[in-house]
Amino acid sequence: MATTGSGKGIVVRTNRANEHADLHVSADVGSWLPRRSSHAADWRAEDLLAAKRGTTVSVVIPARDEEATVGDIVRTIRRDLVDGVPLVDEILVVDSRSQDATARVAAEAGATVVAQDSVLPMLPGMAGKGEALWKGVAATTGDLVVFVDGDLYDFTSDYVTGLLGPLLTDESVAYVKGFYHRPLVGSTGTDADGGGRVTELVARPLLNMYWPELAGFVQPLAGEYAGRREVLESIPFVVNYGVEVGHLIDILEWRGLDALAQVDLGKRTHRHQTTQALGRMSGQIMLTVFDRLERYGRLVSAQPPATLLAQFRRGEGADGVEREMVLTDLTCEQRPPLATLHTADREIA
Numbered sequence: 001m002a003t004t005g006s007g008k009g010i011v012v013r014t015n016r017a018n019e020h021a022d023l024h025v026s027a028d029v030g031s032w033l034p035r036r037s038s039h040a041a042d043w044r045a046e047d048l049l050a051a052k053r054g055t056t057v058s059v060v061i062p063a064r065d066e067e068a069t070v071g072d073i074v075r076t077i078r079r080d081l082v083d084g085v086p087l088v089d090e091i092l093v094v095d096s097r098s099q100d101a102t103a104r105v106a107a108e109a110g111a112t113v114v115a116q117d118s119v120l121p122m123l124p125g126m127a128g129k130g131e132a133l134w135k136g137v138a139a140t141t142g143d144l145v146v147f148v149d150g151d152l153y154d155f156t157s158d159y160v161t162g163l164l165g166p167l168l169t170d171e172s173v174a175y176v177k178g179f180y181h182r183p184l185v186g187s188t189g190t191d192a193d194g195g196g197r198v199t200e201l202v203a204r205p206l207l208n209m210y211w212p213e214l215a216g217f218v219q220p221l222a223g224e225y226a227g228r229r230e231v232l233e234s235i236p237f238v239v240n241y242g243v244e245v246g247h248l249i250d251i252l253e254w255r256g257l258d259a260l261a262q263v264d265l266g267k268r269t270h271r272h273q274t275t276q277a278l279g280r281m282s283g284q285i286m287l288t289v290f291d292r293l294e295r296y297g298r299l300v301s302a303q304p305p306a307t308l309l310a311q312f313r314r315g316e317g318a319d320g321v322e323r324e325m326v327l328t329d330l331t332c333e334q335r336p337p338l339a340t341l342h343t344a345d346r347e348i349a
Protein backbone atom coordinates (compact mmCIF):
# COMPACT_ATOMS: atom_id res chain seq x y z
CA MET A 1 0.00 0.00 0.00
CA ALA A 2 1.66 3.22 -1.20
CA THR A 3 1.21 6.31 0.95
CA THR A 4 1.30 9.85 -0.36
CA GLY A 5 0.40 12.99 1.56
CA SER A 6 -1.97 15.35 -0.23
CA GLY A 7 -0.12 18.20 1.41
CA LYS A 8 -3.33 19.17 3.12
CA GLY A 9 -3.25 16.81 6.07
CA ILE A 10 -5.31 13.88 4.82
CA VAL A 11 -3.18 10.79 4.19
CA VAL A 12 -3.85 9.17 0.83
CA ARG A 13 -3.06 5.47 0.50
CA THR A 14 -3.19 3.66 -2.81
CA ASN A 15 -4.71 0.20 -2.74
CA ARG A 16 -2.10 -2.50 -3.38
CA ALA A 17 -4.31 -3.98 -6.10
CA ASN A 18 -3.32 -1.14 -8.42
CA GLU A 19 -0.04 -0.94 -10.29
CA HIS A 20 -0.59 2.76 -10.95
CA ALA A 21 0.90 4.38 -7.85
CA ASP A 22 -0.12 7.87 -8.98
CA LEU A 23 -3.84 7.53 -8.18
CA HIS A 24 -5.36 10.72 -6.76
CA VAL A 25 -8.70 12.44 -6.43
CA SER A 26 -9.27 15.54 -8.50
CA ALA A 27 -7.62 18.83 -7.56
CA ASP A 28 -11.11 20.24 -6.86
CA VAL A 29 -11.81 17.51 -4.31
CA GLY A 30 -8.29 17.81 -2.89
CA SER A 31 -8.76 21.52 -2.24
CA TRP A 32 -12.42 21.17 -1.15
CA LEU A 33 -11.59 18.67 1.61
CA PRO A 34 -9.64 20.95 3.99
CA ARG A 35 -11.68 24.02 3.04
CA ARG A 36 -15.13 22.52 3.61
CA SER A 37 -14.49 19.86 6.27
CA SER A 38 -14.60 20.63 10.00
CA HIS A 39 -15.25 18.96 13.33
CA ALA A 40 -18.25 19.37 15.62
CA ALA A 41 -15.88 20.60 18.35
CA ASP A 42 -14.97 23.55 16.11
CA TRP A 43 -18.49 24.94 16.57
CA ARG A 44 -19.35 25.93 20.16
CA ALA A 45 -23.03 26.66 20.82
CA GLU A 46 -22.23 29.95 22.58
CA ASP A 47 -20.22 31.18 19.59
CA LEU A 48 -22.99 30.14 17.18
CA LEU A 49 -25.56 32.02 19.27
CA ALA A 50 -23.58 35.18 18.60
CA ALA A 51 -23.51 34.33 14.88
CA LYS A 52 -27.25 33.52 14.79
CA ARG A 53 -28.30 37.19 14.60
CA GLY A 54 -31.99 36.50 14.00
CA THR A 55 -31.51 33.45 11.78
CA THR A 56 -34.14 30.91 12.78
CA VAL A 57 -33.44 27.19 13.13
CA SER A 58 -35.79 24.21 12.81
CA VAL A 59 -34.87 20.62 13.60
CA VAL A 60 -36.84 18.00 11.66
CA ILE A 61 -36.83 14.38 12.88
CA PRO A 62 -38.41 11.81 10.55
CA ALA A 63 -39.72 8.97 12.68
CA ARG A 64 -41.40 5.73 11.74
CA ASP A 65 -41.85 3.47 14.75
CA GLU A 66 -39.07 5.12 16.78
CA GLU A 67 -40.72 5.14 20.22
CA ALA A 68 -37.58 3.61 21.74
CA THR A 69 -35.20 6.39 20.71
CA VAL A 70 -37.01 9.54 19.58
CA GLY A 71 -37.76 10.79 23.10
CA ASP A 72 -34.13 10.99 24.21
CA ILE A 73 -33.16 12.77 20.99
CA VAL A 74 -35.85 15.40 21.47
CA ARG A 75 -35.07 15.85 25.18
CA THR A 76 -31.37 16.30 24.46
CA ILE A 77 -31.96 18.97 21.82
CA ARG A 78 -34.51 20.76 24.02
CA ARG A 79 -32.29 20.67 27.12
CA ASP A 80 -29.10 21.85 25.40
CA LEU A 81 -30.24 24.00 22.48
CA VAL A 82 -33.67 25.38 23.41
CA ASP A 83 -33.68 25.73 27.22
CA GLY A 84 -29.88 25.90 27.39
CA VAL A 85 -28.23 27.86 24.61
CA PRO A 86 -31.27 29.00 22.55
CA LEU A 87 -29.95 28.06 19.11
CA VAL A 88 -32.95 25.96 18.05
CA ASP A 89 -36.33 27.61 17.57
CA GLU A 90 -38.40 24.59 16.59
CA ILE A 91 -38.24 20.81 17.02
CA LEU A 92 -40.61 18.94 14.73
CA VAL A 93 -41.06 15.18 14.71
CA VAL A 94 -42.76 13.93 11.56
CA ASP A 95 -44.71 10.82 12.55
CA SER A 96 -44.26 8.72 9.44
CA ARG A 97 -47.25 6.42 9.68
CA SER A 98 -45.90 4.86 12.89
CA GLN A 99 -47.65 1.84 14.37
CA ASP A 100 -46.17 2.45 17.83
CA ALA A 101 -46.21 5.33 20.37
CA THR A 102 -43.73 7.51 18.47
CA ALA A 103 -46.07 10.52 18.38
CA ARG A 104 -46.88 10.39 22.10
CA VAL A 105 -43.27 9.82 23.15
CA ALA A 106 -42.05 12.68 20.97
CA ALA A 107 -44.73 15.07 22.22
CA GLU A 108 -44.04 14.18 25.86
CA ALA A 109 -40.37 14.91 25.24
CA GLY A 110 -41.24 18.41 24.05
CA ALA A 111 -41.39 18.18 20.28
CA THR A 112 -44.08 19.48 17.98
CA VAL A 113 -45.46 16.40 16.22
CA VAL A 114 -47.22 16.22 12.87
CA ALA A 115 -48.59 13.20 11.12
CA GLN A 116 -46.89 12.97 7.74
CA ASP A 117 -50.20 12.68 5.88
CA SER A 118 -51.70 15.71 7.64
CA VAL A 119 -49.21 18.09 5.98
CA LEU A 120 -50.35 19.49 2.62
CA PRO A 121 -53.43 17.25 2.83
CA MET A 122 -54.70 18.31 -0.58
CA LEU A 123 -51.91 16.16 -2.03
CA PRO A 124 -52.25 12.38 -2.02
CA GLY A 125 -50.08 11.01 0.79
CA MET A 126 -47.00 8.97 -0.09
CA ALA A 127 -44.84 6.59 1.93
CA GLY A 128 -41.14 6.97 2.60
CA LYS A 129 -38.40 8.80 4.45
CA GLY A 130 -38.07 11.47 1.78
CA GLU A 131 -41.81 12.14 2.06
CA ALA A 132 -41.41 12.65 5.81
CA LEU A 133 -38.53 15.08 5.24
CA TRP A 134 -40.33 17.03 2.51
CA LYS A 135 -43.40 17.35 4.73
CA GLY A 136 -41.10 18.38 7.59
CA VAL A 137 -39.69 21.27 5.54
CA ALA A 138 -43.24 22.26 4.56
CA ALA A 139 -44.44 22.22 8.17
CA THR A 140 -41.56 24.28 9.63
CA THR A 141 -40.41 27.87 9.17
CA GLY A 142 -36.73 28.03 10.15
CA ASP A 143 -34.27 29.76 7.84
CA LEU A 144 -32.03 26.75 8.47
CA VAL A 145 -33.34 23.20 8.70
CA VAL A 146 -31.42 20.43 10.49
CA PHE A 147 -32.38 16.81 9.83
CA VAL A 148 -31.71 14.17 12.50
CA ASP A 149 -32.80 10.55 12.17
CA GLY A 150 -35.09 9.30 14.94
CA ASP A 151 -33.37 5.94 15.44
CA LEU A 152 -30.08 7.15 16.91
CA TYR A 153 -28.54 5.81 20.10
CA ASP A 154 -26.12 7.97 22.12
CA PHE A 155 -27.23 11.13 20.30
CA THR A 156 -25.56 14.33 21.51
CA SER A 157 -26.55 17.90 20.68
CA ASP A 158 -23.20 18.66 19.11
CA TYR A 159 -24.58 16.82 16.07
CA VAL A 160 -26.84 19.86 15.67
CA THR A 161 -24.30 22.55 16.55
CA GLY A 162 -21.74 20.88 14.26
CA LEU A 163 -24.15 20.94 11.33
CA LEU A 164 -25.18 24.53 12.02
CA GLY A 165 -21.59 25.81 12.33
CA PRO A 166 -20.73 26.23 8.64
CA LEU A 167 -24.23 27.54 7.81
CA LEU A 168 -24.28 30.20 10.54
CA THR A 169 -20.77 31.44 9.81
CA ASP A 170 -20.44 31.27 6.03
CA GLU A 171 -23.26 32.37 3.74
CA SER A 172 -21.62 30.63 0.78
CA VAL A 173 -22.38 27.25 2.38
CA ALA A 174 -25.82 25.93 1.40
CA TYR A 175 -25.90 22.38 2.74
CA VAL A 176 -23.86 20.45 5.33
CA LYS A 177 -23.56 16.66 5.73
CA GLY A 178 -22.48 14.96 8.91
CA PHE A 179 -19.93 12.17 8.92
CA TYR A 180 -18.93 9.74 11.62
CA HIS A 181 -17.59 6.31 12.43
CA ARG A 182 -20.46 3.90 11.92
CA PRO A 183 -20.41 0.74 14.04
CA LEU A 184 -22.51 -2.21 12.99
CA VAL A 185 -24.10 -3.56 16.15
CA GLY A 186 -25.01 -7.23 15.79
CA SER A 187 -26.26 -10.01 18.02
CA THR A 188 -22.74 -11.43 18.38
CA GLY A 189 -20.87 -8.15 18.82
CA THR A 190 -20.00 -4.85 17.22
CA ASP A 191 -17.93 -4.17 14.11
CA ALA A 192 -16.51 -0.71 14.80
CA ASP A 193 -16.72 0.40 11.16
CA GLY A 194 -19.17 -2.11 9.72
CA GLY A 195 -22.11 0.27 9.39
CA GLY A 196 -23.08 2.28 6.35
CA ARG A 197 -23.41 -0.87 4.27
CA VAL A 198 -25.42 0.71 1.47
CA THR A 199 -23.00 3.64 1.44
CA GLU A 200 -19.99 1.37 0.93
CA LEU A 201 -21.57 -1.14 -1.43
CA VAL A 202 -23.79 1.08 -3.58
CA ALA A 203 -23.75 4.84 -3.09
CA ARG A 204 -20.01 5.51 -2.83
CA PRO A 205 -19.03 3.46 -5.92
CA LEU A 206 -21.82 5.02 -8.03
CA LEU A 207 -21.03 8.58 -6.93
CA ASN A 208 -17.31 8.08 -7.55
CA MET A 209 -18.07 6.76 -11.03
CA TYR A 210 -20.46 9.46 -12.17
CA TRP A 211 -20.01 12.43 -9.81
CA PRO A 212 -16.34 12.13 -8.70
CA GLU A 213 -16.66 15.71 -7.47
CA LEU A 214 -18.49 14.17 -4.48
CA ALA A 215 -15.69 11.68 -3.71
CA GLY A 216 -14.63 13.69 -0.65
CA PHE A 217 -17.88 13.04 1.24
CA VAL A 218 -17.08 10.54 3.97
CA GLN A 219 -20.77 9.72 4.54
CA PRO A 220 -22.82 10.73 1.47
CA LEU A 221 -25.90 8.97 2.87
CA ALA A 222 -25.61 10.39 6.38
CA GLY A 223 -29.07 10.88 7.86
CA GLU A 224 -27.87 13.96 9.79
CA TYR A 225 -27.52 17.05 7.64
CA ALA A 226 -28.69 20.65 7.39
CA GLY A 227 -29.49 23.20 4.73
CA ARG A 228 -30.77 26.65 3.98
CA ARG A 229 -34.53 26.78 3.52
CA GLU A 230 -34.31 28.57 0.19
CA VAL A 231 -32.19 25.65 -1.09
CA LEU A 232 -34.32 22.89 0.45
CA GLU A 233 -37.47 24.45 -1.01
CA SER A 234 -35.88 24.70 -4.46
CA ILE A 235 -34.96 21.04 -4.98
CA PRO A 236 -37.13 17.95 -5.48
CA PHE A 237 -37.32 15.30 -2.75
CA VAL A 238 -37.26 11.63 -3.71
CA VAL A 239 -39.95 10.25 -1.42
CA ASN A 240 -38.06 7.08 -0.42
CA TYR A 241 -34.46 6.35 0.65
CA GLY A 242 -33.14 7.97 -2.49
CA VAL A 243 -33.68 11.37 -0.89
CA GLU A 244 -30.11 11.87 0.39
CA VAL A 245 -28.30 10.89 -2.78
CA GLY A 246 -30.77 12.97 -4.79
CA HIS A 247 -30.06 16.05 -2.67
CA LEU A 248 -26.29 15.75 -3.02
CA ILE A 249 -26.38 15.39 -6.79
CA ASP A 250 -29.00 18.13 -7.30
CA ILE A 251 -27.21 20.69 -5.12
CA LEU A 252 -23.83 19.88 -6.69
CA GLU A 253 -25.28 20.35 -10.18
CA TRP A 254 -27.10 23.55 -9.16
CA ARG A 255 -24.80 25.34 -6.73
CA GLY A 256 -21.43 23.60 -7.19
CA LEU A 257 -19.18 21.67 -4.82
CA ASP A 258 -18.17 24.70 -2.76
CA ALA A 259 -21.77 25.20 -1.61
CA LEU A 260 -21.48 21.84 0.17
CA ALA A 261 -19.64 21.08 3.42
CA GLN A 262 -19.21 18.22 5.87
CA VAL A 263 -18.67 18.01 9.63
CA ASP A 264 -17.16 15.20 11.69
CA LEU A 265 -19.76 14.27 14.32
CA GLY A 266 -17.67 11.51 15.90
CA LYS A 267 -19.58 8.23 16.06
CA ARG A 268 -23.13 7.32 15.06
CA THR A 269 -24.98 4.27 16.31
CA HIS A 270 -28.46 3.52 15.05
CA ARG A 271 -30.99 0.75 14.64
CA HIS A 272 -29.94 -1.41 11.69
CA GLN A 273 -32.22 -2.77 9.04
CA THR A 274 -32.10 -6.27 7.62
CA THR A 275 -30.05 -7.08 4.56
CA GLN A 276 -33.27 -7.54 2.58
CA ALA A 277 -34.48 -4.08 3.64
CA LEU A 278 -31.11 -2.62 2.62
CA GLY A 279 -31.50 -4.40 -0.70
CA ARG A 280 -34.70 -2.44 -1.29
CA MET A 281 -32.98 0.74 -0.10
CA SER A 282 -30.12 0.06 -2.51
CA GLY A 283 -32.55 -0.33 -5.39
CA GLN A 284 -34.20 2.96 -4.53
CA ILE A 285 -30.83 4.71 -4.40
CA MET A 286 -29.71 3.17 -7.69
CA LEU A 287 -32.91 4.24 -9.45
CA THR A 288 -32.43 7.76 -8.08
CA VAL A 289 -28.87 7.82 -9.45
CA PHE A 290 -30.04 6.51 -12.82
CA ASP A 291 -32.78 9.18 -12.87
CA ARG A 292 -30.18 11.90 -12.21
CA LEU A 293 -27.81 10.46 -14.81
CA GLU A 294 -30.54 10.95 -17.39
CA ARG A 295 -31.68 14.30 -15.96
CA TYR A 296 -28.18 15.77 -16.13
CA GLY A 297 -27.31 14.15 -19.43
CA ARG A 298 -24.48 12.04 -18.01
CA LEU A 299 -25.90 8.79 -19.34
CA VAL A 300 -28.65 7.95 -21.79
CA SER A 301 -30.00 4.44 -21.38
CA ALA A 302 -31.41 2.62 -24.41
CA GLN A 303 -34.00 1.10 -22.10
CA PRO A 304 -35.15 2.53 -18.76
CA PRO A 305 -34.35 0.31 -15.77
CA ALA A 306 -37.17 -1.89 -14.48
CA THR A 307 -38.54 -0.88 -11.09
CA LEU A 308 -39.73 -4.26 -9.83
CA LEU A 309 -37.43 -5.97 -7.34
CA ALA A 310 -37.90 -9.70 -6.70
CA GLN A 311 -36.36 -10.96 -3.46
CA PHE A 312 -36.50 -14.41 -1.91
CA ARG A 313 -36.96 -15.58 1.66
CA ARG A 314 -37.56 -18.88 3.45
CA GLY A 315 -41.13 -20.09 3.12
CA GLU A 316 -43.57 -22.03 0.98
CA GLY A 317 -42.21 -22.48 -2.49
CA ALA A 318 -43.19 -23.98 -5.82
CA ASP A 319 -41.72 -24.85 -9.20
CA GLY A 320 -38.74 -26.40 -7.46
CA VAL A 321 -37.86 -23.20 -5.57
CA GLU A 322 -38.47 -23.70 -1.84
CA ARG A 323 -38.60 -19.97 -1.19
CA GLU A 324 -41.21 -17.22 -0.97
CA MET A 325 -40.78 -14.51 -3.58
CA VAL A 326 -41.21 -10.94 -2.26
CA LEU A 327 -41.93 -8.28 -4.87
CA THR A 328 -41.29 -4.57 -4.25
CA ASP A 329 -41.94 -1.60 -6.54
CA LEU A 330 -38.84 0.61 -6.29
CA THR A 331 -40.20 3.41 -8.47
CA CYS A 332 -38.37 6.70 -7.85
CA GLU A 333 -41.38 8.85 -6.89
CA GLN A 334 -40.47 12.47 -6.29
CA ARG A 335 -42.03 15.54 -4.66
CA PRO A 336 -41.48 18.80 -6.53
CA PRO A 337 -39.59 21.71 -5.01
CA LEU A 338 -41.87 23.22 -2.37
CA ALA A 339 -41.29 26.63 -3.94
CA THR A 340 -43.23 25.46 -7.01
CA LEU A 341 -46.39 24.80 -5.01
CA HIS A 342 -48.96 27.55 -5.20
CA THR A 343 -49.10 29.78 -2.17
CA ALA A 344 -52.67 28.71 -1.44
CA ASP A 345 -51.55 25.09 -1.31
CA ARG A 346 -48.78 25.99 1.10
CA GLU A 347 -51.09 27.75 3.52
CA ILE A 348 -52.63 24.46 4.62
CA ALA A 349 -49.20 23.08 5.61
Ligand SMILES: O=c1ccn([C@@H]2O[C@H](COP(=O)(O)OP(=O)(O)O)[C@@H](O)[C@H]2O)c(=O)[nH]1
Binding pocket: 061, 062, 063, 064, 065, 066, 094, 096, 127, 128, 129, 132, 148, 149, 150, 151, 223, 270, 271, 272, 273
Ligand atom coordinates in the same frame (compact mmCIF):
# COMPACT_ATOMS: atom_id res chain seq x y z
O1 LIG B 1 -40.86 5.69 5.63
C1 LIG B 1 -40.00 6.06 6.44
C2 LIG B 1 -38.74 5.42 6.61
C3 LIG B 1 -37.84 5.86 7.55
N1 LIG B 1 -38.17 6.94 8.31
C4 LIG B 1 -37.25 7.43 9.33
O2 LIG B 1 -36.05 7.86 8.69
C5 LIG B 1 -34.92 7.60 9.55
C6 LIG B 1 -33.93 6.71 8.81
O3 LIG B 1 -34.62 5.56 8.39
P1 LIG B 1 -34.01 4.09 8.69
O4 LIG B 1 -33.50 4.02 10.08
O5 LIG B 1 -35.05 3.12 8.26
O6 LIG B 1 -32.80 4.05 7.65
P2 LIG B 1 -31.32 3.58 7.98
O7 LIG B 1 -30.79 4.57 8.98
O8 LIG B 1 -31.40 2.20 8.51
O9 LIG B 1 -30.65 3.68 6.67
C7 LIG B 1 -35.49 6.94 10.81
O10 LIG B 1 -35.68 7.93 11.80
C8 LIG B 1 -36.83 6.39 10.34
O11 LIG B 1 -37.79 6.28 11.38
C9 LIG B 1 -39.38 7.62 8.14
O12 LIG B 1 -39.63 8.62 8.82
N2 LIG B 1 -40.27 7.16 7.22
Ligand SMILES: O=C(O)[C@@H](COP(=O)(O)O)O[C@H]1O[C@H](CO)[C@@H](O)[C@H](O)[C@H]1O
Binding pocket: 129, 149, 182, 183, 184, 194, 195, 196, 197, 198, 199, 200, 221, 222, 223, 224, 241, 242, 243, 244, 245, 271, 272, 273, 278, 281
Ligand atom coordinates in the same frame (compact mmCIF):
# COMPACT_ATOMS: atom_id res chain seq x y z
O1 LIG C 1 -25.61 4.55 5.04
C1 LIG C 1 -26.13 3.42 4.87
O2 LIG C 1 -25.57 2.49 4.25
C2 LIG C 1 -27.56 3.14 5.39
C3 LIG C 1 -27.57 1.82 6.19
O3 LIG C 1 -26.76 1.97 7.31
P1 LIG C 1 -26.34 0.67 8.20
O4 LIG C 1 -25.60 -0.29 7.30
O5 LIG C 1 -27.62 0.07 8.75
O6 LIG C 1 -25.47 1.25 9.29
O7 LIG C 1 -28.00 4.21 6.21
C4 LIG C 1 -28.16 5.48 5.63
O8 LIG C 1 -28.82 5.44 4.39
C5 LIG C 1 -30.16 5.93 4.25
C6 LIG C 1 -30.41 6.18 2.76
O9 LIG C 1 -29.72 7.31 2.31
C7 LIG C 1 -30.41 7.20 5.05
O10 LIG C 1 -31.77 7.62 4.90
C8 LIG C 1 -30.13 6.88 6.49
O11 LIG C 1 -30.39 8.04 7.30
C9 LIG C 1 -28.69 6.46 6.68
O12 LIG C 1 -28.63 5.90 7.98
